[in-house]
Amino acid sequence: xxxxxxxxxxxxxxxxxxxxxxxxxxxxxxxxxxxxxxxxxxxxxxxxxxxxxxxxxxxxxxxxxxxxxxxxxxxxxxxxxxxxxxxxxxxxxxxxxxxxxxxxxxxx
Numbered sequence: 001x002x003x004x005x006x007x008x009x010x011x012x013x014x015x016x017x018x019x020x021x022x023x024x025x026x027x028x029x030x031x032x033x034x035x036x037x038x039x040x041x042x043x044x045x046x047x048x049x050x051x052x053x054x055x056x057x058x059x060x061x062x063x064x065x066x067x068x069x070x071x072x073x074x075x076x077x078x079x080x081x082x083x084x085x086x087x088x089x090x091x092x093x094x095x096x097x098x099x100x101x102x103x104x105x106x107x108x
Contacts, residue, residue: 050082053092056101058084065089068105077101 056079059065065081068091072079077097082090093101 050092054095054098055090056093057091057105059089062089065091072101075104
């Protein structure tokens with residue numbers, strides 16, 4: 001069907017083609033740049049994925065987490081807090097600092 005300048009169908013067809021092209025590009029980029037693993041299956045198998053970080057302590061609230069982070073910071077260990085779905089707080093460190101951090105974490 002040729003598009004005439006007089007019938008105005010290009011005003012309707014243009015946005016439809018644009019939306020279809022964007023959807024195809026989004027699907028292709030998700031397929032090409034995807035991680036190749038199912039995140040929900042990984043979460044069921046081993047809990048949350050923290051990437052490079054390792055949990056060294058699990059605490060009941062943020063205040064306790066901040067106190068432990070201060071102790072770790074005084075020892076030169078970088079750390080951050082992660083909140084689990086049940087509300088408990090985890091103190092996370094890099095693998096290179098994990099052994100030193102575990103020695104500074106009080107038992108229990």
